[in-house]
């Protein structure tokens with residue numbers, strides 16, 4: 001078979017098109033999340049190593065300006081400028097209509113770091129004061145502060161991860177005099193989310209999910225990096241049951257069930273059949289043998305179908321590009337990435353979801369979108385794909401950007 005190839009030039013064109021022309025109309029509903037789209041675009045060009053070459057200093061200054069325009073006067077960032085009604089009209093009675101948002105704050109800071117900004121205009125103290133106000137009694141985090149300072153939205157591990165990531169970026173090694181969030185409670189909440197099968201779910205007693213697993217381990221990684229020497233939590237301690245069962249669950253997410261066109265078409269035929277004859281199913285119920293006979297024959301994996309193996313995010317699901325990232329990044333943080341079949345993951349991404357016009361789609365034959373395009377590339381970066389910068393699995397940004405973060409003043413020295 002032909003060797004799968006990473007089409008770097010096409011991906012570069014794709015990300016430049018996303019940066020410099022209008023996005024397709026499908027993104028309209030994501031307008032209030034524009035900071036996230038900006039993150040994927042800027043970070044994508046950065047890991048392709050072309051952010052500096054393909055944008056001018058003026059353009060980068062403009063992007064930085066736009067991010068600061070999303071900063072809320074009381075600390076933190078909004079997801080887009082649409083809720084900003086101006087400083088002169090803003091007052092304590094109406095400011096909850098234009099709140100800072102936990103995920104947007106993390107992504108805004110990260111974009112600034114990637115663009116080489118020194119964060120000197122970030123309301124660092126205000127942001128660090130706001131963050132603990134977003135933490136709930138059970139240790140988890142909300143999304144925004146509503147009227148009367150009530151915590152609204154969020155509650156799952158995504159918000160825990162963004163809060164811990166924001167704390168990491170802004171507290172640094174030096175720390176801050178500002179009252180910290182309740183780290184012990186946050187750790188307890190994350191630990192309570194690990195389920196019977198070893199994976200981690202969005203909240204206690206829910207179904208294991210790779211995206212939330214990434215967020216749980218990401219949050220613990222951020223906390224751990226700032227507390228060197230402290231006792232490590234079980235989920236990050238090799239040999240512990242929590243660590244080993246999670247590793248097994250993550251590795252078991254690799255699958256050759258790709259949900260490709262052929263299988264889907266076959267499935268559709270079956271549905272049409274029963275729709276044509278509604279009595280079909282009822283009659284079959286009288287005869288168990290016949291019912292078993294009607295169950296679909298699952299194809300046995302062959303040497304050929306096993307050539308491609310992506311990842312799913314839950315048991316019994318098809319592979320999806322972004323799960324190559326969610327699972328791969330988590331295993332990288334746990335230093336267990338070597339356990340996956342990197343060659344088959346690479347072939348899945350490059351042969352099956354890499355798109356002709358650049359970018360990656362969610363699944364086989366799907367059009368590219370920013371999220372899957374970025375995560376597809378990051379997954380390949382973990383495997384050392386030529387033409388891609390190395391990526392930090394927790395910050396989800398290039399090592400180059402992380403090195404820049406670590407040059408900022410509050411990263412320079414430890415508190416005495």
Ligand SMILES: [Zn+2]
Pocket residue numbers: 320321322323362372
């Ligand atoms: Zn996906």
